[in-house]
Amino acid sequence: MSEPVDIVLVYQSLLGIYGDRGNAMVLRSRLAWRGIEARLIEVEPGTPVPAGGAVYLLGGGEDAAQVSAVRALTADGNLYRALDAGAVLFAVCAGYQIVGKTFTVGERDEVIEGLGLLDVNTRRGTERAVGEVLSSWTKPDGTQSLITGFENHGGFTYLGPDARPLARVEIGIGNAGDGTDGAVQGNVLGIYPHGPILARNPELADHLLERALGHPLDPLPSEELDELRRQRIAAVRKAGLRR
Structure with a gap:
């Protein structure tokens, strides 16, 4: 019997204020629906991050939480070891910012060194997205x-x-209003949208799992989900035309 696939949800007390925990639930469910056992591991600061996970998830949070998360993950070191061993990291919004080289916090835009896993830098924007x-x-x-x-x-x-x-932006701001959103470097993927994003985008969820497992997964067709996505996309495009 094969070992369960470990999905590691990192520091929800710091980076879990926008419902991004749902991303872990989506990944676990999409494996279970295929008969693949998955284990959800939640880890908080003060507890070592397991180094043997398949997928690691970082979510959204505020400035102080970002700084605390970077310090804790740097001191722990196991996220780096997991990625070196072939794990996949998916980071959303604040999580995306902290996996970069630098980001800023506070009214004085203090520059903070990030985890250095993506070749990106974040600064205060000209508008809020x-x-x-x-x-x-x-x-x-x-x-x-x-x-x-x-x-x-x-x-x-x-x-x-x-x-x-x-990704290339059709509607919205994304990275910096430059027509792009998110970044990829090796097995590290970051992007801005919440949602949780993987609940809305099953193909992206399966892509993360396939990268982590090293092989393609059987499709999970769903007419209901396809129709919900069609309606969502149509509504976003219609609203975007009115901006």
């Missing part, structure tokens, strides 16, 4: 998939040469 965001993601097979979610961030993120955009 709040609202539905719709972007297009190129899947590994070259086909396109739309990503929907809700963005709410004051920082603008700029990509360096070692990171590439995760």
Whole structure:
């Protein structure tokens, strides 16, 4: 019997204020529906991060929480070890910012050193990005998939040469109003929308699992989910035309 797939939800007391815990539940459910046993592990500061997980998740949080999370994860070190061993990290919003090289906090825009897992830097934006965001993601097979979610961030993120955009924005702000959202570098993926985003975007959820497992997964067709996505995308596009 194979070992269960460990999905590690990191520091929800710091980076879990926007419902992003739902991303872990989506991943676990999509494995269970395929008959694959999965184990959800929640870890908080003061408890070592397990180094043997398959997928690690970071969510959204406020400035002070970001700083605390970076300090704790740096001191712990096991997230780095897990990625070196082939694990996948998916980081959303504040989690996305802290996995970069630097980000800013507070009214004085103090520059804080991040985890350095993505070649990105975040600074205070020229406007706050709040609202539905719709972007297009190129899947590994070259086909396109739309990503929907809700963005709410004051920082603008700029990509360096070692990171590439995760998606191209159709509606919304994304990284910095530059037509991109998120970043990918190795097995680290970050993006801004909450939602939780994986509940709205099952193809992205399966992509994370397939990267972590190292093989494709059987499809999970759902006419109901497809129709809900169609309605959501149509509503976002209609609202976007009125901006």
